[in-house]
Amino acid sequence: MKxxxxxxxxxxxxxxxxxxxxxxxxxxxxxxxxxxxxxxxDIIDQGVVVGDIPYIWKMGGVMLAVTLIQVSCAITAAYFGxxxxxxxxxxxxxxxxxxVVDFSQQEVSEFGAASLITRNTNDVQQVQMLVQxxxxxxxxxxxxxxxxxxxxxxxxxxxxxxxxxxxxxxLVCVSAIVIKMVPxxxxxxxxxxxxxxxxxxxxxxxxxxxxxxxxxxEYARFYRASxxxxxxxxxxxNIMAFMFPAxxxxxxxxxxxxxWFGGRLIDTGATQIGTLFAxxxxxxxxxxxxxxxxxxFVMIPRAAVCAARIRxxxxxxxxxxxxxxxxTQLSDRGEVCFHQVEFAYPGAAHPxxxxxxxxxxxxxxxxxxxxxxAGKTTLVGLVARLFDATGGQITFxxxxxxxxxxxxxxxxxxxxxxxxxxxxxxxxxxxxxxxLDASDAELWQALEVAQAADFVAALPxxxxxxxxxxxTNVSGGQRxxxxxxRALVKNPSLYIFDDAFSALDMATDxxxxxxxxxxxxxxxxxxxxxxISSIRDAEQIVVLDGGxxxxxGSHDQLVAQCATYREILASQQHAQVGA
Numbered sequence: 001m002k003x004x005x006x007x008x009x010x011x012x013x014x015x016x017x018x019x020x021x022x023x024x025x026x027x028x029x030x031x032x033x034x035x036x037x038x039x040x041x042d043i044i045d046q047g048v049v050v051g052d053i054p055y056i057w058k059m060g061g062v063m064l065a066v067t068l069i070q071v072s073c074a075i076t077a078a079y080f081g082x083x084x085x086x087x088x089x090x091x092x093x094x095x096x097x098x099x100v101v102d103f104s105q106q107e108v109s110e111f112g113a114a115s116l117i118t119r120n121t122n123d124v125q126q127v128q129m130l131v132q133x134x135x136x137x138x139x140x141x142x143x144x145x146x147x148x149x150x151x152x153x154x155x156x157x158x159x160x161x162x163x164x165x166x167x168x169x170x171l172v173c174v175s176a177i178v179i180k181m182v183p184x185x186x187x188x189x190x191x192x193x194x195x196x197x198x199x200x201x202x203x204x205x206x207x208x209x210x211x212x213x214x215x216x217x218e219y220a221r222f223y224r225a226s227x228x229x230x231x232x233x234x235x236x237x238n239i240m241a242f243m244f245p246a247x248x249x250x251x252x253x254x255x256x257x258x259x260w261f262g263g264r265l266i267d268t269g270a271t272q273i274g275t276l277f278a279x280x281x282x283x284x285x286x287x288x289x290x291x292x293x294x295x296x297f298v299m300i301p302r303a304a305v306c307a308a309r310i311r312x313x314x315x316x317x318x319x320x321x322x323x324x325x326x327x328t329q330l331s332d333r334g335e336v337c338f339h340q341v342e343f344a345y346p347g348a349a350h351p352x353x354x355x356x357x358x359x360x361x362x363x364x365x366x367x368x369x370x371x372x373x374a375g376k377t378t379l380v381g382l383v384a385r386l387f388d389a390t391g392g393q394i395t396f397x398x399x400x401x402x403x404x405x406x407x408x409x410x411x412x413x414x415x416x417x418x419x420x421x422x423x424x425x426x427x428x429x430x431x432x433x434x435x436l437d438a439s440d441a442e443l444w445q446a447l448e449v450a451q452a453a454d455f456v457a458a459l460p461x462x463x464x465x466x467x468x469x470x471x472t473n474v475s476g477g478q479r480x481x482x483x484x485x486r487a488l489v490k491n492p493s494l495y496i497f498d499d500a501f502s503a504l505d506m507a508t509d510x511x512x513x514x515x516x517x518x519x520x521x522x523x524x525x526x527x528x529x530x531x532i533s534s535i536r537d538a539e540q541i542v543v544l545d546g547g548x549x550x551x552x553g554s555h556d557q558l559v560a561q562c563a564t565y566r567e568i569l570a571s572q573q574h575a576q577v578g579a
Contacts, residue, residue, distance in 0.1 A: 004300070007307045007314075008131065011088045018084040022135050025077035030143035032070035037281035038151065081135025089128035096120045096313060104320040105386045106346065111313065114197035119313055122192055123306035130296070130303035137292045144289030152282035158265060163286065166254040170287060173246040174294045177239055178301060184236040185302035189309060191232055195225045240298055247294065251287045258283055320385055326405035330412055333397045334493035334524035336360040336383055342391030343375075343382060351390065352378050353547045358540070360494070365517070365525040367535035369568065370544035376528045377418060379544070380498045383526065384415050396494075414487035416500040418528075420480045422471030427456060428463040430482060434490030442489060449515040450485035451508050452478065476503040484512070494524045501527075501534050509534050532569050541565070 012019060100108075100116055108116070145167075153160050202209065202218050209218050262276040337359045344351035353375045360366045360383075368376045382389050385401050394401050401409055414434065422430050431443045443463060447453040455478055459465035471479040480503045487495060495516075501509045513534070516525065529535045536555040543551035543558060543565045551562030558565040 003304055003307045003311060004127070004130070007092075007127070007311050008088065011091050014091075015084050015087055018080050018087070021080040022077050022084065023139050025073040025080065026136075026139035027143065029070050029073035029077060030140045030147060032066050032073065033140075033144060033285065035066055037278040037285070077140075078136055081132055084135050085128050085132035088131050089124055092124045092127065092310065093120055096124070096310065099314055099316075102318045102321070103316075104318055104388075105381065106319050107316055110346075111316075112193070112197065114200055115193040115309075116313065117200075118189070118193050118196050119306075119309050123189065123309050126299075126303045126306040127310065130299045133296055133299055137296055141289045141292040141296070144285045144292070146289075148282045148286035148289060152279050152286065162254060162257055162261070162283065166250055166283070167286065167290065170247060170250045170290050173250070174243060174290070174297055177243045177246075178297045180239045181236055181298070182301040182305070184232055184239065185305045188229065188232045188236065188302070189305055191225070191229045195222075195229055198222050198225050243294060243298065244291075247287070247291045251284065251291075254283055254287060255280060320388055320406060322405045322407075323403055326408070327399055327403050328405045328408050330399065330404065330408055331397045332412070332493045332522075334360070334362050334412065335395075335397055336494065336524065336526070337395045338392070339395070340392040341382065341389045341394055343378060343387075343389050351547060353382075354391075355548055356392070358542055358549065358552055360524050360526055361540070362493070362524050363522050364540060365513075365527060365535075365538040366540045366542065367527045367529055367538040368542050368544060369529055369532065369535060369565070371568075374544040375547045376544055377498055380415075380496055380526065380528055383494075384413055384496060385409055412493045413496060414490045414492040414494070415496045416480075416483050416487050416498065418498045418500070420471065420476075420483035420500070420503075422467050422469075422474075422479060422482060424469040425467055426461075426464050427459075427467060427482065430467055431463075431486050431489050433486055438489045443485075445519070446485040446488035449488055449512070449519050450481045451504075451512045451515070452481035452485050477505075477508075480504065481508075481512075488516075488520070491520070492523065494526065495520070497525070497527045497529075499528050499530060502530060506531075506533055513537070532565075532572055543568075 096116075097120060100120070111119075149163060149167075152163065198221060202222065209215060258276070258280045262279065266272070266276060338356045341353060341356040342351050343353045356379065358366070368379060370376055381387055382394060383396075383401075385406060388402060396404065396409060396412070423433065428440075428443060431446060432438050435442075440463060444453060447456055456462055456465070467473065467482075471482065474482070480500060484497070484500055501512070504512065509531075510533075527535055527538065532555070535541055539554065541551075541553065541555060541558055542549055543562055545564050550564050551558050553561065559569065
């Protein structure tokens with residue numbers, strides 16, 4: 001409950017008007033409900049028993065009016081409660097989304113994409129359902145229970161000892177069941193995370209699954225994960241299933257006891273028939289109030305687990321964030337300097353990069369090459385500040401990038417990642433992702449430089465041609481060229497191509513780089529490549545091996561001075577001859 005209170009407190013304050021409305025109308029509904037048994041007792045004792053028909057009609061009309069008020073207040077309270085719950089759910093999802101967007105790659109990896117999706121969907125839904133149930137029952141349930149006790153004592157104090165027995169018994173039953181359910185719900189949310197993870201893997205790797213004919217194995221893996229969720233759900237359901245029979249048993253035994261002992265009192269003349277029926281109705285209202293509260297008690301354990309998971313995300317501070325006095329103005333010089341930079345992933349025994357020092361010069365092309373696992377993509381991530389260096393310093397336009405506002409830094413960088421990703425929409429909406437004000441002429445110019453204008457012109461609709469999520473309706477080379485064009489439309493001072501030419505043939509690769517130099521001569525260009533043919537014309541080539549620089553210079557200089565570079569060159573020439 002403490003976690004739920006901490007999580008929901010700011011949203012409840014913002015929606016205070018709705019909360020007040022819910023409370024007012026639930027109070028009115030509860031008063032009406034508590035009044036009805038007394039009116040019913042008066043009709044029986046003063047109307048039915050003595051045969052006073054006009055009194056029966058009169059009090060019947062009053063009961064009908066009170067019932068209409070009760071129904072109207074219940075509907076209004078439910079309306080306000082639904083608006084409150086939906087608003088809190090909307091705001092929680094928005095807060096989670098905006099916070100996760102600010103995460104660096106480190107935080108995303110710690111939580112896992114599947115878990116973050118579950119927390120923003122299923123977990124928020126569980127909290128939202130509790131808020132909605134609470135909005136409907138948070139006033140009426142205790143009012144029915146407490147008010148029922150008061151009204152029952154007012155009707156007949158001689159039967160009040162029954163309340164001292166039935167209410168504690170019911171509370172003990174509900175509490176024992178709720179305590180048993182908490183561990184089951186914790187396990188359930190973790191297993192839902194796992195199910196989401198497997199589902200995302202299978203959708204993303206569908207081609208690989210089919211290529212290796214692993215459909216049956218993946219089906220079995222998904223079935224096991226789904227069965228684990230079902231098993232814990234059944235276990236929680238079995239525990240919860242004891243609640244309602246226990247409540248009904250207590251209610252029915254209590255009703256029999258009231259009629260048994262009340263009948264004896266009527267026989268001795270100590271009470272009246274109407275009073276007995278009113279007491280019975282109040283007892284049922286008390287037990288119904290406890291039962292309604294038990295609905296919330298059933299939802300609280302799971303919602304509390306989900307609230308803790310949501311709170312964990314919201315309390316996690318991004319490792320990449322703007323300093324207190326962030327620099328928001330930068331020159332257009334895309335000069336980047338590495339000064340003895342070191343980087344180690346959290347928990348790693350050894351750094352991935354160490355003692356990295358070189359400069360990316362404006363108007364020049366700097367290329368990074370090295371064996372798989374040498375740290376090329378990690379180095380690119382440090383420039384784009386997807387994560388921060390653990391040692392040394394990186395400067396952009398003469399300023400330490402950790403002192404820059406992240407948005408300011410990213411505004412000056414055009415990144416084409418290793419895995420080109422396109423968003424659902426059209427070619428135009430994808431190209432304008434970095435510059436919403438770009439004209440069609442600028443889009444076509446970027447496509448020309450990226451060697452993509454010909455195939456876009458051949459598409460139905462051209463710039464308005466549709467793109468599926470991830471760009472799955474275009475080829476890998478087309479997707480990569482569109483991603484390059486998207487970065488060109490942004491027109492930044494530094495271009496970063498993280499193995500962005502791997503899906504291009506050599507002729508297209510050469511034409512693209514020549515066009516890039518001609519159309520953006522003042523921009524800095526950082527290229528991560530696997531093929532030496534893609535970077536041999538670069539003014540500066542940095543060779544990485546084992547996370548450190550083993551060579552830096554032009555192609556000719558490295559051929560003469562760097563053994564690692566010569567090995568890479570020889571292996572690629574041998575592969576070309578063999579092909």
